[in-house]
Amino acid sequence: MVHLVSAWAERYMSEHPGANISVTGGGTGTGISALINGTTDICAASRNIKPEEKEMAEKKRRPPVEFTVARDAIAVIVNKNNPISELTLEQLKAIYTGAVTNWTQVGGPDQPIQVVSRESSSGTYAFFQEHVLQNEDYVATAQLLPATAAIVQAISSEPWSIGYVGLGYVAGAGGSIKAIGIKTRDASPAVGASEETVLSGAYGISRALFLYAVEPATPSIQAFVDFCTGPEGQRIVRETGYVAVR
């Protein structure tokens, strides 16, 4: 999420010459504790604030206020010639942890599954690991590719590979890949990844992204949050591969 906030900060500063925003990364936990300790005015978070964090903040007289600024969703993609069109979250986890290694095991043809992932430095890698793999390790034979474009290239030329990309990248990827539907449970219907299903919460691999500030927000902080949720800010959200909330 840090590159989204950096993009916002850069654009905001170029539009408001007096404003000075410095952005540092480190993860949601780091950001929230910085907000509680008063070393930052705004923190970005890719999860809700935990009850104990909220309690601690209130104890320090820095009650947090939450703004939902974007959504992050991951589309699972396969080659367009792959007959598989849907998987459950359970099956996806089995594929990515190496418990399932052949397409027959998930109802496909007798072909080995080549697992493709982003590099471990990517936020998408961490989100997918947390959300789909439930913090288990990726199978060691997973290919770790340095960029989304490399994943799209691999999936479009290799018929039995499976990969994942930020939802924002699927539309521009062309017709040689397809995003498959995700079933959160065996019995539930498969849901395709789209802005609507992400916003309604029906799509299984998505999360909200937040900004937190201290209540009451000062005018300068409110102005920045308004910018992020405004048309220009939400355009940047789409540009960086996330899903706009407005």
Added chain:
Amino acid sequence: MSSWWKEAIIKWLLRACASTSILIVALIFLFLLKEAGPFAREPGLGSLLSTRWAPVSPKVPGFGIVPLLTGSLLVTGLATVIAIPFGVIGAVFISEVAGRREREFLKPFIELLASIPSVVLGFFGLVVLAPAVRQAFQLSTGLTALTGSLLLALMAIPTIVSISEDAIRSVPASYKEASMALGASRLQTIWRVTVPAALSGIIAAIMLGMGRVVGETMAVLMVTGNSAVVTLDPFRSVRTMTATIAAEMGEVTFHSTHYQSLFWIGIVLLLVTFTFNLIAQRVLARYRNF
């Protein structure tokens, strides 16, 4: 007196210039050791010897560099095997067989090959070579050790050709004349006299080519698939040491265990290239003596 001082000062200045690179290498090595150091206490150097590279695992991080080392060696070894015939035969042809005009046409092109940026070669590998390798060998993926080796061989060939050619040219004409006078054909002379006489130079050329290949980063990062598995199968994805540093250094937390482990990879890599260069120097020194 003043001219003696001038002489001394200039001598020291020249000495300082000449020693700069030694100083820089020493400082780089010290810097690597300083950044990597705390890892030796916690979790200990022994953990580098494991076969599990999972530095950001949420459960138990693994810092075993064995798969990265075998990945680098596999890719380098294959690239060398592929590059040797092209490089050596190319050098023999240019120095012994080709006419002057042919040579003047070939040499610039081989040098041009050396100047192609590796990211451009990587892009070519990703879009053209990987799908071709996948189809040619009927694999499930084209991002394999072999694909990386083919690209790296392209990078090693110019080094091997130009240094081997120097070695072959510096074989004294009297050797060849003696061979011809004894009734050997031109081909027999090349393979039985000239090439064996230049062999140490050719070996040095190959070692220098390997040194370049093992340190290459961008092209292998793009085409080898980067799976951290221990394998000697050229048709599988491998993760090299260079690709690991390049891919992970950008987002790693400063001075974390993961950060330190990347510096250990750097140290191992430096030692490997240092060894290749040392062997090349030794071999070259021997052939200059004849």
